[in-house]
Amino acid sequence: MTPTTVRIGSGAGFAGDRFDPAVDLAARGDLDDLVLECLAERTIALGQQRRLADPDAGHDPRLHARLAPLLPVALERGTRVLTNMGAANPVAAGRAVRALLDDLGARASVGVVTGDDVLDVLDLGAPALEDGRPLREHGEIVSANAYLGADAITPALEAGAQVVVTGRVADPSLFLAPLAQRLGWAPDDVDVTAAGTLVGHLLECAGQLTGGYAADPGRFDVPDLAHLGFPFADVAADGSATYGKLDGTGGRLDRHTVREQLLYEVTDPSGYVTPDVLLDLRGVRVDDAGPDRVRVHGARGRPRPDRLKVSVGHRAGTRVEAEISYVGPGADARGRLAADVVATRLAGLPVAPRIEVRGGPEDARLRVAARGDDPAVLDAVGHEVEALYTNGPAGGGGVRVHRTPVLGVVSTLVPRSAVHPRTTILEAVGAAA
Amino acid sequence: MRLHDLAHCRAGDKGTVATLTVVPYDDAAYPELVRSLSVERVRAHLEPWVAGDVVRHELPLVYALQFVCSGVRGGGVTVSTALDTHGKSLSSRLLAMEL
Structure with missing residues (x-):
């Protein structure tokens, strides 16, 4: 049966984020899904270099340290975990998660999403979006990764994966995919897709929604930054959402913190581009809804772009x-x-x-x-x-x-037909295939 | 009075483009910010750090102004020689603006 609301949490907003808030969210947050966003633009180019030196490297070096305390708590409560810590080597990251779960005696299956790496097929004569010069003129190219969308993640969820590891996907898509899958949203329903994308956009930087990166003593006071709580959202079937954080955690969540994050890195509020949708923020409303609770609604969408953005790393x-x-x-x-x-x-x-x-x-x-x-x-x-x-x-x-x-990082666009996302499910040792 | 007395600000970066989100502490101060923070004044104030165009978006439903600044001096996060390669501190530079 389709649920009426889904609770999704944000357990990391960048590779250097704290470990403990995610464990606290998983333990006390009654979450359906928890997303760990750990992959900045340049990180994947750095990972690609490590992978060249060692075929088992190239994923997030903190993967084990971050997931070892978290996964037992999350899986025991039935919370799925999605992360882009696969970075330049999602397959190796998936194997590392599988080994971690095997050590814990956990039967949960791991879904690995690949296909973002397009270095072998990219036309290096194509112009960079930033300056119009051919990609190859920017120096030796070391990585090229397409931003995959929610549709690349959905097959792993449909296959029952309880931990999903990806490389480069659009950050909001990590949130949209589990929301759409649980709430039964069709990919061509642009308004709910936009609403789910907005949830992802607001949550993807974790503590930046709950008072992190905002404190300014005497002006913008934020309590107990040392124990900043990370946010979650209760998302309704129409895509409207109420954001919260756990009682007893530090930070603050109100219309001010949410308004700052709403427009973070948005260059065009009428059309924030993701692989899933063009998100129009102009009709969005942000209202206080109680202590550390904020209601957000009013996202509108237009159909997704025909081409995918590729992030190209060069020396x-x-x-x-x-x-x-x-x-x-x-x-x-x-x-x-x-x-x-x-x-x-x-x-x-x-x-x-x-x-x-x-x-x-x-x-x-x-x-x-x-x-x-x-x-x-x-x-x-x-x-x-x-x-x-x-x-x-x-x-x-x-x-x-x-x-x-x-x-350095520049970008270009490729047709969707040039990108082939794939899903691999890693079952527990001895599990039925 | 400086902008810091009326509003808070967050910077974001996309290559050599910086976004600056300005939100008043008091929603009622939004019209005053719309009047005070013209593109010309903001561009002049940020000139030491921003070489290119400044575009302003008004978002009255959330009482926010969004400034999109092109040509952040130094080449952007990936290749900049600036101490703050991201341009994260541009938010505080803007809040220093006299109103």
């Missing part, structure tokens, strides 16, 4: 960042003198470093940063800052020099 050289501090009387002037010295010393370099003095009058930190391909040039940048110890202004201290390989 973009190395970034060097070098810093030194000056404190006490005249710190700012000494910092600026150090900046002048470095600028003079680096004037002949083929890269133009960013040179800035940060901080206040009595606590100044010179920061020099550059990006390039030539290791000797980048080394010179760090070296000149280090040399300020004995060649620069008085009292310089705390030199740090960091070098980081840089991956």
